[in-house]
Amino acid sequence: DVKVTQSSRYLVKRTGEKVFLECVQDMDHENMFWYRQDPGLGLRLIYFSYDVKMKEKGDIPEGYSVSREKKERFSLILESASTNQTSMYLCASKVSATYEQYFGPGTRLTVT
Amino acid sequence: AQSVTQPDIHITVSEGASLELRCNYSYGATPYLFWYVQSPGQGLQLLLKYFSGDTLVQGIKGFEAEFKRSQSSFNLRKPSVHWSDAAEYFCAVAMMNSGGYQKVTFGTGTKLQVIP
Numbered sequence: 001d002v003k004v005t006q007s008s009r010y011l012v013k014r015t016g017e018k019v020f021l022e023c024v025q026d027m028d029h030e031n032m033f034w035y036r037q038d039p040g041l042g043l044r045l046i047y048f049s050y051d052v053k054m055k056e057k058g059d060i061p062e063g064y065s066v067s068r069e070k071k072e073r074f075s076l077i078l079e080s081a082s083t084n085q086t087s088m089y090l091c092a093s094k095v096s097a098t099y100e101q102y103f104g105p106g107t108r109l110t111v112t
Numbered sequence: 113a114q115s116v117t118q119p120d121i122h123i124t125v126s127e128g129a130s131l132e133l134r135c136n137y138s139y140g141a142t143p144y145l146f147w148y149v150q151s152p153g154q155g156l157q158l159l160l161k162y163f164s165g166d167t168l169v170q171g172i173k174g175f176e177a178e179f180k181r182s183q184s185s186f187n188l189r190k191p192s193v194h195w196s197d198a199a200e201y202f203c204a205v206a207m208m209n210s211g212g213y214q215k216v217t218f219g220t221g222t223k224l225q226v227i228p
Contacts (some may be wrong), residue, residue, distance in 0.1 A: 031214075099216065101156075
């Protein structure tokens with residue numbers, strides 16, 4: 001079974017803090033993704049990575065950065081958290097030649 | 113640009129009744145289509161997918177979906193709903209973008225409530 005894990009299920013941070021969300025997959029997938037999920041908006045792509053040290057902006061990259069130093073790990077960084085970044089964050093991974101994505105359980109981030 | 117529309121934000125059905133969740137897409141070529149389910153507090157799980165061939169595809173948990181090119185639709189169905197099917201359902205379409213990367217666009221989701 002493919003397993004995608006996220007470091008925290010719930011996280012509460014203060015405005016202005018630097019926040020790290022970690023995602024690890026154990027299936028040697030080349031591609032990894034970060035989405036945010038908000039009610040009525042569905043899933044929106046923040047960043048994705050097609051291979052180690054590679055990254056591409058998604059639809060809503062502003063206020064976020066990412067890091068992929070190892071194939072199995074993809075980190076999302078909020079340089080200075082703001083209240084409008086309160087959301088559910090979902091990580092996903094997939095094999096390069098396919099479209100099917102495997103999702104982690106999500107991190108619900110609250111910024112106060 | 114590709115897009116996905118799920119016109120029903122919330123649907124309530126009785127346990128044992130049939131279910132149909134609507135999905136319409138906008139994309140110029142033959143799409144790759146997916147339905148995902150998200151149980152409360154969980155990530156998304158793939159229910160089924162359509163790439164080509166038979167337009168009626170079977171998925172897990174007794175779900176099926178039918179691709180209708182003429183209507184640009186990919187509706188999800190289940191003949192008899194169980195209380196455990198209460199969840200949020202997302203339709204998605206995938207394509208190759210101009211940069212050569214695969215892009216998946218998700219609909220806004222339909223929340224299913226199942227009543228006894």
